[in-house]
Amino acid sequence: MGGILVDRFGKPVAFREGVAAARKVAISSVASQDGKGISLALLGTVADQLQLLASLGYSLQLVLAGDKASCDKASHAILNLLKLKEPVVELPVEHTAEEGALALGAARGFGAQLLVVLGANRGVELEQGRIARVYQPPAAGSAAAAAALPPLVAAAWAAASTSGGVPVLLAGLAEPDVLLRVAAGQDVGTLFDPAAAEAAGGAKAVAAASSARDLAVRARAASRKLQALSSEERSAALLRVADGLLAAQDDILKANAQDVAEATGRISESLLQRLVLKPAKIAQLAEGIRAIAAQEEPLGRMLRKVEVAEGLILDKITAPIGVLLVIFEARPDALPQIASLAIRSGNGLLLKGGKEAAHSNAALHRVIVEALGSDLGPDLISLVTSREEIEGLLALDDVVDLVIPRGSNALVSHIKRNTRIPVLGHADGICHVYVDAAAELPTALRILLDAKTDYPAACNAVEKVLVHKDWVEKGGLQTIREALQKAGVTVHAGDSVKPMLADLPSAPSPRHEYSALAVTIEVVDSMEAAIDHIHKYGSAHTDCIVTTDGERAEAFLRGVDSACVFHNASTRFADGFRFGLGAEVGISTSRIHARGPVGVEGLLTTKWVLRGDGHVVAKDAGVTYKHKPLPAAVAEAEAAGGRGRRHGGGPRCVVM
């Protein structure tokens, strides 16, 4: 359930015991957007939640507001389809505060332990869009008390405060899983309850709110300011980040030493390796950021230019996506790299790092905020350090445009399964090399050994070798197996080769990513069988054919539906740097937005700009359409994206 605010181990972010204990609940005001009666489509957005709660034993009362006809229609639908045990109360009133008072009366008559009022607002709004957790009545004699309260707020407070009153919860109809979150006692909406108000005490507790949401909203505003800067100004900010990293080196290393000391013995040796920062690494980081600053301007690139009609010119240009959420584990050096890519491409950023690197991340983040200056710094790039954990962030699908996970397969899978925000990344890298009947064996061996041993844990390392059956009699199967074993690779037998190579250990499953010096070997009857096998058990990441038969190679490249398809080349080439994309954002196995190794273009969207001179459509009689393509800079720009740079090896499945 995407919207439930629990941390990664299921711990709720906050718990409202009293609310969670209520089993007899009235729910009011499923009103339509235009305030006129009930829309069945809108009702549908909470109907599944009502049905689940009802099936879980809740007594529910639904108080509908709207005109008689739509109430009748809706209550018929609800009674018959949801099989609610309690009748639906109809309130044929207009869309006013009166509605609130009537709903309260109905709830009291029902004996509800809680009344949930769903509306357009997410609750009682405080400054900067924050929602009060618990409503606090203004102090007597204060200016706020003198001002008239919104009628619904006044009614809710009165209902909750009178003897035998019903606690009221105001929440947003459009919030994901709103009723389920209420039932689970989570922080959603504003609670009107004198006891809770007293317990919450001072203004501070009241104002506590979904801070990550605020951060995202502010990041978007800051990203709009950033876009208004010139390319040179954005480059200059990046150079300040690079200088700042070097200047703050001592602070950063000190913070990092603290992280390392705390983590030693608590995390694996390989994770610990990734956690450590050294002066050389910081210098390398600064150099990388200077390279990003020197890159071609990614924003405003002309992708298409069309003369729509005489004097009416349409451009399609690149623009930033908006607000990115990057969730990363261990490696603190990822932070300045990701931040620099965001600055270059005009995006706002929420960063959520692993706890093991908390001090290092804070020190690095400070450098970036200072380099950006007081106007942009505090808002554009935020390090989420609040109690809100990953699940809470993943629920921000209305204010975050893209999630980029950087970490283990388990983290990426978890994120993909638990958010409605698009995810740029890949969970699995189950890459295949198919050795065709027409392969040259030395070529096949060279490619196989490189694809497995160059960096066995990489996502683009081969996990499965498919050998054409002709090689069984010709001895090639044995040769391949022995060459791999000689190179230290544990060769596992897939079902098809178990009878031939009985001494090999069995593969754990037909779909298995070793991420280690191990592969599964299988025999296939034909290239078509290899393609079917890849579609059935692969992860559509990178798959390769080794053959001298050009026609068969083309059929394989056309037929295999993966992000990267190779002929006679190691799967290890599937990498942003090796592809010449410059800075790598990650490798995506998604079929939407960006696929395969992704460069900065993965952080961009497009925008249509139309310039006219008073042009009108007038039923398409107002203009004579030409739709004449004009020369755009796109060809060179797109092709020149290939301008890459040499780089060393290493684990780079995700952000540079």
Add this chain to the structure above:
Amino acid sequence: MGGILVDRFGKPVAFREGVAAARKVAISSVASQDGKGISLALLGTVADQLQLLASLGYSLQLVLAGDKASCDKASHAILNLLKLKEPVVELPVEHTAEEGALALGAARGFGAQLLVVLGANRGVELEQGRIARVYQPPAAGSAAAAAALPPLVAAAWAAASTSGGVPVLLAGLAEPDVLLRVAAGQDVGTLFDPAAAEAAGGAKAVAAASSARDLAVRARAASRKLQALSSEERSAALLRVADGLLAAQDDILKANAQDVAEATGRISESLLQRLVLKPAKIAQLAEGIRAIAAQEEPLGRMLRKVEVAEGLILDKITAPIGVLLVIFEARPDALPQIASLAIRSGNGLLLKGGKEAAHSNAALHRVIVEALGSDLGPDLISLVTSREEIEGLLALDDVVDLVIPRGSNALVSHIKRNTRIPVLGHADGICHVYVDAAAELPTALRILLDAKTDYPAACNAVEKVLVHKDWVEKGGLQTIREALQKAGVTVHAGDSVKPMLADLPSAPSPRHEYSALAVTIEVVDSMEAAIDHIHKYGSAHTDCIVTTDGERAEAFLRGVDSACVFHNASTRFADGFRFGLGAEVGISTSRIHARGPVGVEGLLTTKWVLRGDGHVVAKDAGVTYKHKPLPAAVAEAEAAGGRGRRHGGGPRCVVM
């Protein structure tokens, strides 16, 4: 909650009364992917569900399988964080069927009314990936009975069948909301329960399954076959569809007449208008499909070509997305148009039409299936007519790549809120026209009248007029208001103009889409204030500035963060045909994948093809990187997308 299988009114697709009634539930086998112990990250995927069920009063027992150390770690996390009332039972066993038997024993000891066993499989698999709802033991003496049952299946059946047995439910750990769906009594996994097996009776009931999922899986396989066809073969299939429509005209019109007769009086007059098919419309449809057949081949277009190293050539080419789900209301003519775009672009398709057009849709679908032939026809393009409703389809995020809703705002909003599948479309079209201080009033009036009256209900019609404050004294505000009123437009006052134009009705809210001959008018202090207003209340669809000040126009075009930004041109130009994209897929306000008016390219993704000669990475020492851009056909192809055609007016917010 995305995954709950209820129809749009909350009616569950199926209900397991007995399972839903269980309140004491044991849950087993949260095993990690590699079968070795428990991964906390994987546990996290069900932890939120466990927490919710626990908070709803369920007694839960969690039976963990794995080695002792990981059990300890996991049970510590669960006990402390989830506050489960019952202890966690540890089963320090290997990943085998024995695990199942031990879990059953533990569940019995706990007195569980149900044992849920979560694993890698979605249940007991029948033919074609279907999952048995209820397990049926093979008849005595049958071949199946003679063959050995998988150990876990045998154990589950034995446990359920013995006296005092516990019903067992086998389900997939990775299925969204799996435990909540089980708790709600929905069809998920396979139930082992002698009573249920008897009730289910014959083989037919057992095989009933999630048919929409099957359709999606088959559509992907068919789309891969389609891609293997040549461009000419796909064009020929489209021409057969066009011919077939004309040949089947009588059948189609007969079916349509039946829909119209049944819908008359039950749906609005405007919806009824859209439902009606006439011979002229069918002829127009056939012509449109011929135009799609004649279009340039969209697949395999070269977007980039790079010489990575000597003899190592990288291509980035276009490829189909895979499987699309199109949900449309009313207009049956959308069906052949969408199907044709899918065929041209090599995609598989699930179509879910409105009930009001059921007969028409069936007749049109028959024509397409016949035109595609027996190899592709039955699988490539499916009309979902089963009981599964929209919510069920929206849960298919693992087998559907993109949803394209075609219908009312309410439908689109609902879909956006309730699925993890990327959505191509827009819910709102709250477009602004800002009349700058330096505007020519006649130009502003011409644009405003066109933007509102050309087609008032269109998504690209203006909903809000922002007037620079200088026009108040100069009388321009009055002129604008009067010109709009004279054209029949109801002008509503926003907060800022209420004091000046007190006789106007108030705007219902600062963010309102009239979709009718009505607008809101506001006065703003500056262009910057106009931009802020648009960001705060707009929908990032299409926004326009009217001014003679070129510098200010450019600042507006740069500063407004919408899919379409216009200078001195009517918002009504925001349309795929008018932009020259040819066939229009829809208008997207998403910031991912495609934005603004979307042509066929919205149905495409990319694929990287690397051709080498035995190239290996060898820690990047194996090759000398060149990254030399080679001439690609991209420039012309991309720019030539502008080659459009004239077309009539009309509502075309979504698929052509």
